Amino acid sequence: MAEPHKSLVTVDTLILGAGAAGLMCAMQAAQRGKSTLVLDHAKQAGKKILISGGGRCNFTNLHTSPENFLSENPHFCKSALSRYTQWDFLELVNKHGIPWHEKTLGQLFCDDSAKDIVQMLLRECKSAGAKVQLRTEILSVDYDHGYRVRTSEGDFEAKSLVIATGGLSMPKLGATPLGYQIAEQFGHRIVPVRAGLVPFTLHDHDKAAYEELPGVATEVIAENQRTAFKEAMLFTHRGLSGPAMLQISSYWFPGESLEVNLLPHLDVSDLLKTARQETPKATVASCLAKHLPKRLVQALQTQSETRGVPWQHKALGDISNVEIEKISKYLHSWSVKPNGTEGYRTAEVTLGGVDVNQVSSKTMESQLQPGLYFIGEVLDVTGWLGGYNFQWAWSSGWVAGQSV
Numbered sequence: 208m209a210e211p212h213k214s215l216v217t218v219d220t221l222i223l224g225a226g227a228a229g230l231m232c233a234m235q236a237a238q239r240g241k242s243t244l245v246l247d248h249a250k251q252a253g254k255k256i257l258i259s260g261g262g263r264c265n266f267t268n269l270h271t272s273p274e275n276f277l278s279e280n281p282h283f284c285k286s287a288l289s290r291y292t293q294w295d296f297l298e299l300v301n302k303h304g305i306p307w308h309e310k311t312l313g314q315l316f317c318d319d320s321a322k323d324i325v326q327m328l329l330r331e332c333k334s335a336g337a338k339v340q341l342r343t344e345i346l347s348v349d350y351d352h353g354y355r356v357r358t359s360e361g362d363f364e365a366k367s368l369v370i371a372t373g374g375l376s377m378p379k380l381g382a383t384p385l386g387y388q389i390a391e392q393f394g395h396r397i398v399p400v401r402a403g404l405v406p407f408t409l410h411d412h413d414k415a416a417y418e419e420l421p422g423v424a425t426e427v428i429a430e431n432q433r434t435a436f437k438e439a440m441l442f443t444h445r446g447l448s449g450p451a452m453l454q455i456s457s458y459w460f461p462g463e464s465l466e467v468n469l470l471p472h473l474d475v476s477d478l479l480k481t482a483r484q485e486t487p488k489a490t491v492a493s494c495l496a497k498h499l500p501k502r503l504v505q506a507l508q509t510q511s512e513t514r515g516v517p518w519q520h521k522a523l524g525d526i527s528n529v530e531i532e533k534i535s536k537y538l539h540s541w542s543v544k545p546n547g548t549e550g551y552r553t554a555e556v557t558l559g560g561v562d563v564n565q566v567s568s569k570t571m572e573s574q575l576q577p578g579l580y581f582i583g584e585v586l587d588v589t590g591w592l593g594g595y596n597f598q599w600a601w602s603s604g605w606v607a608g609q610s611v
């Protein structure tokens with residue numbers, strides 16, 4: 208019996224992944240006159256964009272610089288970030304009349320909806336002539352003087368193949384390891400991957416100690432031997448979250464402790480000594496509750512005994528300078544040892560990925576395999592929380608789009 212006819216489509220540039228990086232690359236390549244097709248297995252393009260930033264997409268950060276990224280080679284991101292900057296992306300957003308605002312720390316969000324960003328990218332692709340084909344399973348990739356990609360919807364041939372399949376975070380949204388598998392197939396090394404920008408889970412004894420605290424948030428400095436972040440920390444049912452914890456999770460390895468300054472704006476020692484003079488009958492807890500959430504003060508007070516800093520029900524007038532210094536140290540360097548993270552299920556990003564030392568920082572083209580490109584999160588480049596990861600997707604997608 209004859210084999211059923213399979214369609215074969217030939218284009219200049221084939222892009223796998225209709226996410227942030229893939230769509231940016233597609234519109235650039237098509238604007239340069241390349242016939243361009245984006246394939247994705249999802250039903251919708253830009254799914255992560257749509258849910259990002261609580262539905263408002265934190266699409267870039269005004270202060271983007273190479274220091275905001277983690278990679279085995281921290282210099283790699285410099286070229287792309289300087290060739291397509293946050294200001295370039297903002298110009299595109301403004302060209303489409305999308306209303307936006309700055310929240311904090313240079314983070315730019317849509318006023319209305321993340322849909323505006325996806326529609327903008329799709330409109331740019333369409334007007335440049337780039338096509339986006341969804342619901343297409345990638346079955347295999349081969350190279351013989353060009354790339355041939357077999358899919359559930361037929362075969363595709365292209366001179367340039369761009370891998371924009373993202374990382375492993377949120378498998379529910381369609382994340383798969385396809386990009387890493389293709390990279391390995393062509394001899395690329397993968398820097399070990401792990402979840403980043405992810406909430407911490409706590410050991411049972413800590414969870415029990417802080418069981419009354421889910422929903423409590425406070426401004427802290429979260430610190431380890433590698434870095435420090437001054438942002439909010441949030442107690443959850445499973446452990447610790449909030450921007451400070453998400454940020455430091457990217458710099459954390461299993462088994463390590465974190466130091467948290469619970470009162471970064473105050474000198475607790477000065478505070479308690481002054482209060483002791485002015486209101487000696489008041490308790491330590493009531494004094495601290497003016498500066499920290501009350502439920503947190505209660506939990507810390509209960510814990511203070513096991514940490515060797517008992518202040519239970521003590522009046523300020525009854526505590527010595529030595530005790531004040533102990534309480535101060537306890538609150539300025541509250542130590543917590545997570546038992547892990549929530550993993551890819553809730554992580555915003557994947558750390559590690561395609562080793563950037565085998566990829567051109569100017570074009571994102573493989574140095575091992577001509578015509579093969581890697582862009583966005585699949586590469587070993589990971590941004591901080593705050594719009595940096597999308598900026599990396601835009602910048603890396605843009606430079607590849609100039610070269611394919």
Ligand SMILES: Cc1cc2nc3c(=O)[nH]c(=O)nc-3n(C[C@H](O)[C@H](O)[C@H](O)COP(=O)(O)OP(=O)(O)OC[C@H]3O[C@@H](n4cnc5c(N)ncnc54)[C@H](O)[C@@H]3O)c2cc1C
Pocket residue numbers: 223224225226227228229246247248249252253254255256258259260261264265266267343344345371372373374376377380381382383384385554555556582583584585593594595596597598600
């Ligand atoms: C909940 C959440 C919120 C976030 N919020 C922000 C934010 O506000 N600001 C910010 O800067 N970053 C944010 N991020 C991170 C940001 O979304 C990513 O870094 C960015 O989307 C990466 O772009 P990308 O194009 O490389 O990958 P993606 O956007 O993940 O796109 C990859 C595409 O490849 C497709 N794909 C994957 N595997 C296959 C396969 N086997 N076959 C076919 N197609 C495949 C996927 O369907 C997807 O469309 C957030 C992430 C999450 C999970």
